[in-house]
Amino acid sequence: MPLAPPITDLEQLKNHPAVARVVGWKPEAVTGVKFDRDEMTIYVDRAYIREACIALKDDPACPFNFLSDVTCVDWYPAEPRFEVVYHLLSIPKKERVRLKVHLNSASPAIESITSVWPGANYFEREVFDLFGVRFTGHPYLRRILMPEDWEGHPLRKDYPVEGYR
Amino acid sequence: MAHLNPTPVLEPGQDRTMILNMGPQHPSTHGVLRVLLEIDGETVVRMMPDIGYLHTGIEKTCEAKFYQQVVPLTDRIDYLCPMTNNLCYVLAVEKLLGLEIPPKAQWLRVLLNELTRINSHLVWLGTHAMDIGALTVFLYCFREREEILRMFEMVSGQRMMTSYFRVGGIALEPPLGFFDRVRDFAGYFPERIDQYENLLTGNPIWMMRTKGVARMTAEDAIGLGATGPTLRGSGVDIDLRRDMPYSSYEKFQFKVPISQEGDVFARYMCRVQELRESIGIVRQALDGMPEGPIKADAPGVVLPDREKMKTQMESLIYHFKIITEGFAVPVGEVYQAVESPRGEMGYYIVSDGTAKPYRVHMRSACFANLQTLPTMCEGRLLADVVAAIGSIDIVLGEIDR
Numbered sequence: 001m002p003l004a005p006p007i008t009d010l011e012q013l014k015n016h017p018a019v020a021r022v023v024g025w026k027p028e029a030v031t032g033v034k035f036d037r038d039e040m041t042i043y044v045d046r047a048y049i050r051e052a053c054i055a056l057k058d059d060p061a062c063p064f065n066f067l068s069d070v071t072c073v074d075w076y077p078a079e080p081r082f083e084v085v086y087h088l089l090s091i092p093k094k095e096r097v098r099l100k101v102h103l104n105s106a107s108p109a110i111e112s113i114t115s116v117w118p119g120a121n122y123f124e125r126e127v128f129d130l131f132g133v134r135f136t137g138h139p140y141l142r143r144i145l146m147p148e149d150w151e152g153h154p155l156r157k158d159y160p161v162e163g164y165r
Numbered sequence: 166m167a168h169l170n171p172t173p174v175l176e177p178g179q180d181r182t183m184i185l186n187m188g189p190q191h192p193s194t195h196g197v198l199r200v201l202l203e204i205d206g207e208t209v210v211r212m213m214p215d216i217g218y219l220h221t222g223i224e225k226t227c228e229a230k231f232y233q234q235v236v237p238l239t240d241r242i243d244y245l246c247p248m249t250n251n252l253c254y255v256l257a258v259e260k261l262l263g264l265e266i267p268p269k270a271q272w273l274r275v276l277l278n279e280l281t282r283i284n285s286h287l288v289w290l291g292t293h294a295m296d297i298g299a300l301t302v303f304l305y306c307f308r309e310r311e312e313i314l315r316m317f318e319m320v321s322g323q324r325m326m327t328s329y330f331r332v333g334g335i336a337l338e339p340p341l342g343f344f345d346r347v348r349d350f351a352g353y354f355p356e357r358i359d360q361y362e363n364l365l366t367g368n369p370i371w372m373m374r375t376k377g378v379a380r381m382t383a384e385d386a387i388g389l390g391a392t393g394p395t396l397r398g399s400g401v402d403i404d405l406r407r408d409m410p411y412s413s414y415e416k417f418q419f420k421v422p423i424s425q426e427g428d429v430f431a432r433y434m435c436r437v438q439e440l441r442e443s444i445g446i447v448r449q450a451l452d453g454m455p456e457g458p459i460k461a462d463a464p465g466v467v468l469p470d471r472e473k474m475k476t477q478m479e480s481l482i483y484h485f486k487i488i489t490e491g492f493a494v495p496v497g498e499v500y501q502a503v504e505s506p507r508g509e510m511g512y513y514i515v516s517d518g519t520a521k522p523y524r525v526h527m528r529s530a531c532f533a534n535l536q537t538l539p540t541m542c543e544g545r546l547l548a549d550v551v552a553a554i555g556s557i558d559i560v561l562g563e564i565d566r
Contacts (some may be wrong), residue, residue, distance in 0.1 A: 003263040003495060036497055037260055066387055068502065069528040073515055085513065087500050087528070091387070091401065094408045098500065119390025122536050130224075143219040145565060154225055161229045 002013040004038035016040050017062035018097035036122045040134075041059060041098045049086075049101050056088060057116060062095055063086040067113070070123035072131045076157040079092075081105035082133055086113075112138040130155035167404035182210055183451040185547075189218050193296045193551045196561030200538075200550070212539040219565035227525035231491030232258055233332060235525065240326040242527060243563040245288050248274075248281040248317075249505040251330040256411055257501035257512040258332045261494050264463055268332040268455040271413040276450040277329065278503075279443040283354070284313045285506035285558075286436050286443075293433070293555035294365060295375045300365050309357055312350055319343050329474050331466035334460030344451060351448045352501070358440050360397070366437070375430040379541035382427060389540065390533035393508025394439065395557050398432035403428075405504040416453075417446050436558070445489040466492045491520030500528075507531050507558050527566055532560040 013019050013033050022030055022042060029048035034041040044052050056064040068087040075081055080102035088097050101110060112122045112135035124135045125144040132153035135141055143150065152159055178451045189197040197218035203211040223242060227235045238253045240247035252274055259266060291306035314324040321329040327337055365371045381391075386399040396403065404421040406414045422438035424431030460467045467481035468487055491515045494516040502511035508530030515524040534557045541553045 003497075006497070017320075037499055039499060041498075067390055068509060069500070069511055069513065069526070071526040071528075073524045087511070087513070091403050096409075096500070117390065118388050119533055119536055122532060123390075126532075143217075145220040148216070154222060159225075161225060164172055 003037070008032065008034050013040070016097075017090075017093070017095060017112050018042060018056060018058070018064060021056055021059045021062070022052055026051070039096065039098060039120050041100055043100050043102070046101050046103065046110055049084075049099065050116060052099065052111050053086070053088075053116045056057055056097070062090050062093045062096070064090045064097060065089050067117040067119055067123075068096070070120055070127060072115075072127045072133055072155075074131060074155065074157045076105075079104060082108050082131065084127065084133060084152075108132060109134040109136055111136050114138055129153070132156065181205055181431055187550070189215075194554060194561075195292060195559055198535075198554070198559065198561055198564075199332045200554075202550070204547060209542050209545055209547060209550060210299070210525065212542050212550070214535055214538055216535070216561070217562050219561050221566065223566045224525055224527065229521065230556040232522060233487070233491065234493060235522065236330065236332075237326065237328045240328055241503070241562065242529070242566055243507075243510075243531075243560050244325055245374075245504050245560055246281045247325060247327045247502060248253050248277045248329065249285075249510060251328065252278055252412065253501055253503045253505070253510050253512050254394055255330045256500050256503065257514045258494065259461075260499045260501055261497055261514060261516050262466060263495075264333055264461050264466065266334060266412075266461055267458045270414065270459045272450050272454050273335055273339065273459065274330060274412050274454075275414060275417065276447055276454075277317075280313050280316065280347070281449070282443045282506045283440055283447075284310055284317075286440050287313075287505075289436065289558045290361060293558070294371075296551050297371070299365060299368070299371060305357070305360060309350075309354065316343065316346055316350070318392075319346070331460070331465050331467065336397060338459060341439045342453070347447065347450055351444055351451065354444050355441060358444075360541075362437060366431075372430065374552055375433060376428060377426075378429045378549050379471045379545065379556060380426070380428045381388050381537055381541055384426070385540050386537065387528070389537045390509070391557075392530050392533065393506070393558075394432050395502070395508060395534045395537065396436040397422065397554075398435045399427035404500055405509060409502070409503070411503060412422075417449050419446050428485050429552050432556045451519070457490050459523075493520050494522075502528065504532055507560070507563070508534060527563075529563045529566065531557075531561075532564045535559055535564060 010033050013035055029045050031045055033045035066089040068089045071085050073083040082103040084101045086099040105125040127133050129146050183202050185202045185204050188194045199215040201213045202209055223238050239250040242250050277481040284472050287306040287310045291303035295303035317327050318324050323326040359423040383399045383401050386396050402423050419442045422435045424434050464483050473480040496518045498515045500513045502509050511528030513526040514522050542550050
C-alpha cells in the first residue's frame with residue numbers, strides 16, 4: 001500500500017466538515033490545511049484558537065464535542081519553534097480533526113481552552129511543565145509531572161536526554 | 166532542601182475545614198497517587214489529585230531510540246495492559262509507513278488484546294472490591310488472571326512485559342497447544358464471571374457502597390475528557406473498537422455495554438459485561454483464525470526469519486541493517502487511538518524521516534479520567550473517595566509516564 005502524497009490545497013479539502021465549519025466561520029483564522037494518511041490537520045492562527053474550538057464544538061452538522069488530547073512539538077532550532085497540537089473527536093459523527101498552532105520561541109504563550117473543555121486542564125499543565133508553553137487564562141498553571149522546583153522543561157529538544165548532571 | 170518541603174497546594178478555605186493528605190503511599194490509591202482533601206467533618210469540600218511520583222520521562226526516552234526499540238518501553242507505561250499499548254504503538258508506526266498487515270497477525274492481535282482486557286479488568290475488579298471491603302473476590306479474580314498470565318508466558322516468554330507485537334506483525338508464531346489452552350479458558354470463564362457476580366452484584370452491602378455514589382453526568386464526563394467505561398457508565402455510547410475499527414475489529418460481533426446512572430455501580434456493571442463480550446470476541450477469533458504469514462512482506466522493516474538468515478545473503482544484510490541502523494520512516498505525523506481497558510489510548514507520533522521518532526506522545530486514558538475525581542467526590546463522604554478512585558480504574562504508570 002504506497003503512501004499517497006499529502007493534500008494541502010484548501011479548495012480540495014473544503015468539504016471536510018471541520019474545514020467547512022472553520023472556513024465558514026472565519027476564513028482568516030485558517031493559515032493552512034493538510035490531509036495526510038487519512039487525517040485532517042487545520043493550521044489555526046494563534047489568536048483564534050479558543051474561538052475556533054468553540055465554533056467546532058457548537059457545529060450543528062458535525063459537533064466536535066470531545067477533546068482527545070493536547071500536546072506540543074518542539075522544532076528547535078527552527079522558527080516558529082513550538083507547535084501546539086489539539087486532537088478533537090466528534091462523538092456523534094465519529095470524525096477526528098487535528099488543530100495546530102505555531103508559536104515563536106520568544107513568547108510561547110497561547111490562550112487556554114479550559115473554558116471550552118474543563119478537561120484541557122491537565123493536558124495544558126503537562127505541556128506547560130514539559131515544554132514551557134504558557135496558557136493564558138488557565139485556572140491553575142503549575143507543574144504537574146515534574147517536581148515544583150525543577151529547572152528547565154525536559155521535552156524541549158535543547159534539553160539533554162540524560163538530563164543536566 | 167526545597168523538595169523535601171513541598172509548598173502546600175491546597176489551603177483550608179474556612180475555619181471549620183481541615184486539609185487531609187491521602188497517599189502517595191496508600192493501599193487504595195492503586196500506586197502512588199496523592200490526593201489532597203479539604204474536609205468538613207466527614208464531608209469532602211474540595212479535592213485535588215497530585216501526580217508525578219512515577220514520572221520516568223518515557224516520551225523523552227522514545228526520541229533517543231529506534232522505532233523498534235520503543236516497543237518494550239510501551240509495555241512499561243501501563244503494566245496491566247501491555248499488549249494494548251504494544252498494539253497502539255505498532256499501529257501508529259504502520260500507519261506512518263503505510264504497511265499492510267496479514268490477516269492472521271491482525272486476528273492474533275485482537276485475540277491477545279481481548280485477553281489483555283480480561284486480565285486488566287480482573288485486576289481492577291479484585292482490587293476495587295477489596296478497597297470497598299469484599300476481600301474474597303480478589304482471590305477469585307487472581308485465580309483466572311494467573312491462567313491468562315501463563316498464556317502470555319507461552320506466547321511471549323514473559324508474564325507481564327510481553328513486548329510481543331512488532332512493527333509489521335508479531336514476533337513469533339504462537340506455540341503448539343496455545344489455541345487449545347485459550348479455548349479451554351474461554352469454555353469455563355463465563356461461569357467464573359457468574360461467580361464474581363454472585364459475590365457482588367446482588368449483595369446488599371456492595372449495592373449500598375456503590376449505588377448512587379460518585380455520580381457523574383454525561384456532560385461532565387465528556388467535558389472532562391473521560392473515556393472508556395468511565396464515560397459509558399454515564400450513558401455515552403462510544404467504543405473505538407466498534408466506531409473507528411482498527412486491526413480487523415469490524416469483522417467481530419460484540420455489544421457495547423452502557424449504563425445510564427453514572428455512579429460507581431454503573432461503571433462496575435459496564436466492566437463486568439465487557440468481560441462477557443471480550444470472551445465472546447476471543448471465541449470468534451479462535452473459530453475464524455485465518456491461515457497465512459504473521460509478518461508483513463516488508464524486508465527493510467520486518468526482521469527476517471532465522472532460517473532465511475542462514476541461507477540468504479540479503480536477509481542477513483537486512484537483519485544487520487535493521488538492528489544497527491533501524492529503518493527510516495517517511496516524514497509525517499499520525500494519531501492512532503485504540504480502546505484500551507481504561508478508555509482511549511492514543512499515540513501521536515511525528516516522524517522527521519529518520520530512524521528515530523521525532524516526537525512520541527501518549528494520550529493516556531487514566532490521565533484524563535483522573536480529572537473527573539473532584540467532580541465525583543466533592544460534597545460526598547470521605548469513605549466514598551476510595552470507591553470513586555477504584556471505579557475509574559487508574560494505573561499510575563500510565564498517568565505519569
